[in-house]
Amino acid sequence: xxxxxxxxxxxxxxxxxxxxxxxxxxxxxxxxxxxxxxxxxxxxxxxxxxxxxxxxxxxxxxxxxxxxxxxxxxxxxxxxxxxxxxxxxxxxxxxxxxxxxxxxxxxxxxxxxxxxxxxxxxxxxxxxxxxxxxxxxxxxxxxxxxxxxxxxxxxxxxxxxxxxxxxxxxxxxxxxxxxxxxxxxxxxxxxxxxxxxxxxxxxxxxxxxxxxxxxxxxxxxxxxxxxxxxxxxxxxxxxxxxxxxxxxxxxxxxxxxxxxxxxxxxxxxxxxxxxxxxxxxxxxxxxxxxxxxxxxxxxxxxxxxxxxxxxxxxxxxxxxxxxxxxxxxxxxxxxxxxxxxxxxxxxxxxxxxxxxxxxxxxxxxxxxxxxxxxxxxxxxxxxxxxxxxxxxxxxxxxxxxxxxxxxxxxxxxxxxxxxxxxxxxxxxxxxxxxxxxxxxxxxxxxxxxxxxxxxxxxxxxxxxxxxxxxxxxxxxxxxxxxxxxxxxxxxxxxxxxxxxxxxxxxxxxxxxxxxxxxxxxxxxxxxxxxxxxxxxxxxxxxxxxxxxxxxxxxxxxxxxxxxxxxxxxxxxxxxxxxx
Amino acid sequence: xxxxxxxxxxxxxxxxxxxxxxxxxxxxxxxxxxxxxxxxxxxxxxxxxxxxxxxxxxxxxxxxxxxxxxxxxxxxxxxxxxxxxxxxxxxxxxxxxxxxxxxxxxxxxxxxxxxxxxxxxxxxxxxxxxxxxxxxxxxxxxxxxxxxxxxxxxxxxxxxxxxxxxxxxxxxxxxxxxxxxx
Numbered sequence: 001x002x003x004x005x006x007x008x009x010x011x012x013x014x015x016x017x018x019x020x021x022x023x024x025x026x027x028x029x030x031x032x033x034x035x036x037x038x039x040x041x042x043x044x045x046x047x048x049x050x051x052x053x054x055x056x057x058x059x060x061x062x063x064x065x066x067x068x069x070x071x072x073x074x075x076x077x078x079x080x081x082x083x084x085x086x087x088x089x090x091x092x093x094x095x096x097x098x099x100x101x102x103x104x105x106x107x108x109x110x111x112x113x114x115x116x117x118x119x120x121x122x123x124x125x126x127x128x129x130x131x132x133x134x135x136x137x138x139x140x141x142x143x144x145x146x147x148x149x150x151x152x153x154x155x156x157x158x159x160x161x162x163x164x165x166x167x168x169x170x171x172x173x174x175x176x177x178x179x180x181x182x183x184x185x186x187x188x189x190x191x192x193x194x195x196x197x198x199x200x201x202x203x204x205x206x207x208x209x210x211x212x213x214x215x216x217x218x219x220x221x222x223x224x225x226x227x228x229x230x231x232x233x234x235x236x237x238x239x240x241x242x243x244x245x246x247x248x249x250x251x252x253x254x255x256x257x258x259x260x261x262x263x264x265x266x267x268x269x270x271x272x273x274x275x276x277x278x279x280x281x282x283x284x285x286x287x288x289x290x291x292x293x294x295x296x297x298x299x300x301x302x303x304x305x306x307x308x309x310x311x312x313x314x315x316x317x318x319x320x321x322x323x324x325x326x327x328x329x330x331x332x333x334x335x336x337x338x339x340x341x342x343x344x345x346x347x348x349x350x351x352x353x354x355x356x357x358x359x360x361x362x363x364x365x366x367x368x369x370x371x372x373x374x375x376x377x378x379x380x381x382x383x384x385x386x387x388x389x390x391x392x393x394x395x396x397x398x399x400x401x402x403x404x405x406x407x408x409x410x411x412x413x414x415x416x417x418x419x420x421x422x423x424x425x426x427x428x429x430x431x432x433x434x435x436x437x438x439x440x441x442x443x444x445x446x447x448x449x450x451x452x453x454x455x456x457x458x459x460x461x462x463x464x465x466x467x468x469x470x471x472x473x474x475x476x477x478x479x480x481x482x483x484x485x486x487x488x489x490x491x492x493x494x495x496x497x498x499x500x501x502x503x504x505x506x507x508x509x510x511x512x513x514x515x516x517x518x519x520x521x522x523x524x525x526x527x528x529x530x531x532x533x534x535x536x537x538x539x540x541x542x543x544x545x546x547x548x549x550x551x552x553x554x555x556x557x558x559x560x561x562x563x564x565x566x567x568x569x570x571x572x573x574x575x576x577x578x579x
Numbered sequence: 580x581x582x583x584x585x586x587x588x589x590x591x592x593x594x595x596x597x598x599x600x601x602x603x604x605x606x607x608x609x610x611x612x613x614x615x616x617x618x619x620x621x622x623x624x625x626x627x628x629x630x631x632x633x634x635x636x637x638x639x640x641x642x643x644x645x646x647x648x649x650x651x652x653x654x655x656x657x658x659x660x661x662x663x664x665x666x667x668x669x670x671x672x673x674x675x676x677x678x679x680x681x682x683x684x685x686x687x688x689x690x691x692x693x694x695x696x697x698x699x700x701x702x703x704x705x706x707x708x709x710x711x712x713x714x715x716x717x718x719x720x721x722x723x724x725x726x727x728x729x730x731x732x733x734x735x736x737x738x739x740x741x742x743x744x745x746x747x748x749x750x751x752x753x754x755x756x757x758x759x760x761x
Contacts, residue, residue, distance in 0.1 A: 023604045024603065025603045027703050029703060060703075062702040062703070064606070064699060066603060066604040067604075071606050073698065073702070075702065119698075121699075123607045123608075123609075126609040127609070128609075130695075134693075135693040135694045135695060135698070136693055137669040137692050138669070139669065140669050141668060141670045141692075145669055145670065146693075147669075147694050148698070148704060150704040166609065166617065171611075226611070226615040226617075232615045269614050269615065275676060277673065305673045309680060314677045314681045316673070316674075318673070343670045343671070344670075374681040374682070376683075377683055378645075378648050378652075378684055379644065379645040379648060379682040379683060379684065380648060380649055381646050381730075383645075385682075387682075420641065422641070422642060422645055425642075425727035425728075427638070427641075427642050456638050458642070460727055464727075464728060466726075499726060501726055501727075501728055502726045502728075540720070540721065540723075541721060543723070576705075
């Protein structure tokens, strides 16, 4: 009866009000691709050429319902592999690469559908409460930084409860739940093929494709006080509880915290023309879970910035000292994501297999200064505005374990210059730098050296047509790495675009790599990759893309996380949009 | 197969519905700006609000911003508000204020370090991303990406909304709703 009355009241309200009671919006991202990688299994009895050909269809649907009772958000991902076959003794065989969980195993098909994210949020006053999936980030991200990283398609949320209260000048943020990693990779193959690693004649492994998630526990509390004169201050504590067993089985392991991170930050805004920020965190390890069984030590992370605005310049100073703090990220390393990340001070666009170690260093100390020369007045379309900058980072990396190629500590020196020019619809921007990783035994083992350049140029040509050219390249030379010695290399990525307004874009991509660590093979030549893409926008909200060709594999770092991305050769069609 | 079919049906419906379905309620939000001041979307009910999502690492976003500054300067007295939301995460949030200050932008820039608002408006995290909200708090238009000339369409849409339901002519309320450190 109560339900009936509530429904009646709801219906009455809907009739009385012309505004919709519930409004629904959403986004859709649908893609079909056919892989034809140039991989052949040595000595494998295959007479049909492309042994590893297969198709992949990926769909991501998000829905958002809004009403006075809050918003309900859901993200549903679906992936299907098809045509996933190989030939054994000239007999066509099927295989399934999406292993568990799966909704069905059909002939040469595997499909997986997952409710990746679901959240109900209600606003009250200036605050809000969320049940379900929410992101969490405190301070500069050193204690907790769970977010969506679009660049490399990582999305880890806290599935539980999160609330933000804003009484007066205070912010109180509290959350608790288990980690929920996005399972389906939208832009990358969900089937991991590693044929070259198989010995001749061996049976193909089933997977790994999508592996079961582990539901690590996390809870956090942060208090912020704004407007104490020019000062904002905050303090937090985050408790991590990592589990071993996948899925719901892991919940039974919760209850004994593995890492506790108390921390505090203070920010002063516009004090004598400067902005200041300092954060300090301690990393306490009650168990050895994050240390792989070794005796844990208490770690710390310090990070500070000072920004000054004298005359027509902006000076940004950053400093950090990070010791035994990154163990926090070890338990999720096998699941390819990090739960917290400090600012790196590194130019992430050119991070390599070796220099990525600095991102995840256990023991690093350093600073960076950047100065921008700025014109006067606001940036406006009819004013040509050039902002050159110079940045220099100096880092002392004392960690020689993990991903590090160097056996002794090193000092990293990395100057970068750049400029951004905006003039109406014309754009020119570039960044160029040189990095040297100077080992302490410089005479014996030398240094890693890197030169890099990237630029973007956009120029109107006729009517609504314009061109855009983007390119980035780097040359890397290794020091002496003994048994781990790698080959020096050059890598270039570029795109040339001819575009008519928003409606039509024609893009040509060219990649080059002489890096032997890159696992893909080019389609134009062994080291050269080419691809063509047409992008059409039939309405404001929808875009259709068709791609044919190849791009290279490689490491890509973004937001303090790095991921080895596989190369691609084949064709794909994508439809994205909102409604 | 049923689930797969349902997903495909949703795609088809989305296409059919897309021309009119953008008239949905703009989700409420509150964020801190670069000085720590509280900015609430519902404080601007009665105005046309342009919400821009951008990031310091996004080149097209930076190309778009001088044009947004021009629209803001011209139309703020007529009842237009521009809220620029930085999608930079906690680690790169330090870059936002120096960039905005260096470029001399005068509109409020809000920090969404944990993507709480981005998730509601722009779950694909396409950048730049513009949402035009009418005087009644309904989403009137969404723009993804930026290409030369897009600003002309944006201005026309905003002016059409102003003409349809003129808002009170008041200066752009850049003053925060709670005391800001200054």
